[in-house]
Amino acid sequence: MRTLSKEELKRLYDKDFPLWAEINLQPLKEKAYDLVDWENLLEEIEDMTKRDLDACISQLARILEHLYKWDNFRSLAGGECAGKDWIKSIREARDEIRAMFKEYPSLKNKLPLELGRAWIRAQVKLRKWLLKNDYEPDESNIPEKCPYTYEEAINRDLKRELK
Numbered sequence: 597m598r599t600l601s602k603e604e605l606k607r608l609y610d611k612d613f614p615l616w617a618e619i620n621l622q623p624l625k626e627k628a629y630d631l632v633d634w635e636n637l638l639e640e641i642e643d644m645t646k647r648d649l650d651a652c653i654s655q656l657a658r659i660l661e662h663l664y665k666w667d668n669f670r671s672l673a674g675g676e677c678a679g680k681d682w683i684k685s686i687r688e689a690r691d692e693i694r695a696m697f698k699e700y701p702s703l704k705n706k707l708p709l710e711l712g713r714a715w716i717r718a719q720v721k722l723r724k725w726l727l728k729n730d731y732e733p734d735e736s737n738i739p740e741k742c743p744y745t746y747e748e749a750i751n752r753d754l755k756r757e758l759k
Contacts, residue, residue: 605633652696652707655689657717659749660742662686664722666754667743668736672729683754690750708746715742 600608600619608616616633623631662682670679697704723733744752 602631602633605631606636609633609636648696648700649703649706649710652693652703653710653714654717655692655696656707656710656714656746656749657721658689659686660714660718660744661721661725662689663744663749663752663754664718664738665725666757669726672731679754680758683758686754693750711742711744711746711749714749718742 620632662685666679666682719738722738726733726736
């Protein structure tokens with residue numbers, strides 16, 4: 597395989613990522629560090645560190661969304677027995693988070709710090725759900741600040757609240 601200049605390698609990053617990765621791998625293995633596209637490689641490594649945390653944040657957002665629906669919109673969803681699917685969804689999301697924590701223990705300390713980001717995502721889902729069900733999201737008073745603690749999101753037992 598022909599050696600590419602750093603500029604050619606940088607352009608290849610946008611054109612053919614798998615080939616870019618393959619070409620970068622060789623100089624890394626050979627410790628020819630001056631031939632590596634460090635700028636894009638470091639960006640990729642940084643993105644890798646965020647992917648798993650982002651997956652956990654998405655699951656936490658799912659929990660927050662369904663907790664909020666449970667507390668505020670059960671009557672819109674069919675009354676006292678409504679919300680059983682939300683309970684299931686919360687349990688599934690918690691299971692996913694626990695699995696991620698087993699695989700990547702460092703996430704356990706990072707996720708509680710992301711409650712605000714998770715709430716922003718939950719707000720979007722709540723607004724979409726309200727619109728889909730012909731309700732005006734702006735009249736629903738969804739709070740800007742998350743109304744739940746991390747501990748509540750992870751541990752609250754809605755099955756006990758089911759009547």
